[in-house]
Amino acid sequence: MMPSPLLITGAAGFVGANLTRALLARNLDVHAIVRPSTDGWRLKGLAPSPTLHAVDLRDGASVKAVVRQVKPAAIVHLAKYRGNPHTLDYGGAYATNLDATRHVLEAARDCPPVRVVHAGSSLEYDLSRSPLKEDQESTPLTVHGVTKRAATALCQHYAARHGLPVVVLRLFTVYGPWEDGARFVPRAIMSALDGSPIAVTRSGLVHDWIHVSDVVGAILTALSTDGLEGHVLNVATGRQSTNDDVVAAIARATGRQIRHTADAFPSRPWDAEAWVADVSKTRTLMGWTAAVELQAGLAQTSEWFKQHASLYQASLAGETPT
Numbered sequence: 001m002m003p004s005p006l007l008i009t010g011a012a013g014f015v016g017a018n019l020t021r022a023l024l025a026r027n028l029d030v031h032a033i034v035r036p037s038t039d040g041w042r043l044k045g046l047a048p049s050p051t052l053h054a055v056d057l058r059d060g061a062s063v064k065a066v067v068r069q070v071k072p073a074a075i076v077h078l079a080k081y082r083g084n085p086h087t088l089d090y091g092g093a094y095a096t097n098l099d100a101t102r103h104v105l106e107a108a109r110d111c112p113p114v115r116v117v118h119a120g121s122s123l124e125y126d127l128s129r130s131p132l133k134e135d136q137e138s139t140p141l142t143v144h145g146v147t148k149r150a151a152t153a154l155c156q157h158y159a160a161r162h163g164l165p166v167v168v169l170r171l172f173t174v175y176g177p178w179e180d181g182a183r184f185v186p187r188a189i190m191s192a193l194d195g196s197p198i199a200v201t202r203s204g205l206v207h208d209w210i211h212v213s214d215v216v217g218a219i220l221t222a223l224s225t226d227g228l229e230g231h232v233l234n235v236a237t238g239r240q241s242t243n244d245d246v247v248a249a250i251a252r253a254t255g256r257q258i259r260h261t262a263d264a265f266p267s268r269p270w271d272a273e274a275w276v277a278d279v280s281k282t283r284t285l286m287g288w289t290a291a292v293e294l295q296a297g298l299a300q301t302s303e304w305f306k307q308h309a310s311l312y313q314a315s316l317a318g319e320t321p322t
């Protein structure tokens, strides 16, 4: 059974806004922690709407106060540091990815019984040994990856030492409605729709792309599955595709050519020719597998962006290749 009330951090973000909608559609009592400075564009006009709590997760006392007030049956912790992916801002990433996670775990421990689902990231791996398995040792190559890896270790510690029912869902590369307009898939789709050129990475770089509806499905499954305490579970398709495959699939879906310049970026630590999850543990423990094929997912996403293009006009100025 789905726990309720539910408290979501990062609810104004890409995955959070999709999850919030899915929970509200199930008539659940949804509470959303949003950063006081958020513009909240993804949550505007929702009816029914979640109960919003404007809290900076770096402030542990405020997090504890909200959890005491809401008394959630479960917390889904999705907030993450929103710095540039090239950042070497260890302090900023540590404060949001690790310290904020500690605040969430402490607040949950203060108010039992609270189930916690924490979003990890495939950047916690060192990407050199695909297919990536949850139990392999890893030395993350990015600031984001190392702080997310530390947060995962903290979640496992709280499960082992304090008996907190916390599970880490390690997400791979998510795409779909409400994604940030500066990311690769939205830019490629907007390029198909308006004819503007797009710069892409060198050929052959891959990701295990997963549609956000599958990620939401995995979170819902984790919320209602017993026996996951302390586990880390990959949330991915188990198939990798190149950036070129994605551009070709969007061109097919939209019936438009995409003018793209390949090899337009200097190499980055997360450039990989093998980046795919082993999903067997997730299938065994949660009975969950991703359902959306890449071509179908990109067709649905392209159609969504066509319907919502006006939301993205302002956000297309920057560029963040995946």
Ligand SMILES: NC(=O)c1ccc[n+]([C@@H]2O[C@H](COP(=O)([O-])OP(=O)(O)OC[C@H]3O[C@@H](n4cnc5c(N)ncnc54)[C@H](OP(=O)(O)O)[C@@H]3O)[C@@H](O)[C@H]2O)c1
Residues within 6 Å of the ligand: 009, 010, 011, 012, 013, 014, 015, 016, 033, 034, 035, 036, 037, 038, 039, 040, 055, 056, 057, 058, 077, 078, 079, 080, 081, 082, 096, 100, 119, 120, 121, 122, 148, 170, 171, 172, 173, 174, 175, 180
């Ligand atoms: N998207 C992916 O491809 C992907 C891949 C792997 C893992 N993940 C994981 O999945 C989770 C969700 O990712 P996402 O793509 O939805 O991220 P996102 O769109 O960047 O959303 C992150 C949210 O966290 C909020 N936040 C940041 N700092 C905060 C603070 N100090 N206090 C309160 N809220 C704060 C942001 O607030 P504002 O609204 O003010 O910016 C934003 O709403 C993250 O944990 C991420 O690491 C995502």
